[in-house]
Amino acid sequence: MTVIDGTSRSTPATGAPPRPQPSSGVNACTALPKPHPRPEGRDSYTISEVVAFTGLTAHTLRWYERIGLMPHVDRSHTGQRRFSNRDLDWLVFVGKLRLTGMPVADMVRYAELLREGESTFEARQELLESTRRDVITRIAELHDTLAVLDHKIEFYAGARPAPERQSA
Numbered sequence: 776m777t778v779i780d781g782t783s784r785s786t787p788a789t790g791a792p793p794r795p796q797p798s799s800g801v802n803a804c805t806a807l808p809k810p811h812p813r814p815e816g817r818d819s820y821t822i823s824e825v826v827a828f829t830g831l832t833a834h835t836l837r838w839y840e841r842i843g844l845m846p847h848v849d850r851s852h853t854g855q856r857r858f859s860n861r862d863l864d865w866l867v868f869v870g871k872l873r874l875t876g877m878p879v880a881d882m883v884r885y886a887e888l889l890r891e892g893e894s895t896f897e898a899r900q901e902l903l904e905s906t907r908r909d910v911i912t913r914i915a916e917l918h919d920t921l922a923v924l925d926h927k928i929e930f931y932a933g934a935r936p937a938p939e940r941q942s943a
Contacts, residue, residue, distance in 0.1 A: 811863060813860070815860060818859045818860040819858075820858040820859070821855065821858075822836055822856050822858070824858075825858045825862070825866070828863060829867075836856075839866075839869070840856075842883055844882055844883055845862065845865065846886070846890070848862060869882060872885070872906070876906075876909060876913065877906045877909075885902055
């Protein structure tokens, strides 16, 4: 199991609100991570390889580094960025945070808290719990929106004129 921030990916303590599951029924945090292209120890990727692997642009990767979201990117002897499997794991996690709608400033704050160590567990947890509450609210809004769309689609499907019969 790949650990992104030193915390386990186990299920929440009892008493937590139920967590919505992806439509595939697979929990992305407890599922086996996507295999890395290279094994540990030989995991040195150029920016173009990371672009191909993640789908992010080189501009985005450089920006993430500049704003402190990717502060640990190694450099080759010629100054080129060299990403590791750990960096790829982090980018997957950041991608999940982006999908939640978490503001970039909060993602950067989370990364700063992570670098500060174990003393920030509570602050990281609160940041993630706040984001989770926002996601649950957005899911409810999307369910309501889907119901409206379904109603309209049914209306238009029932409102079509019947095809004319051809007389023989």
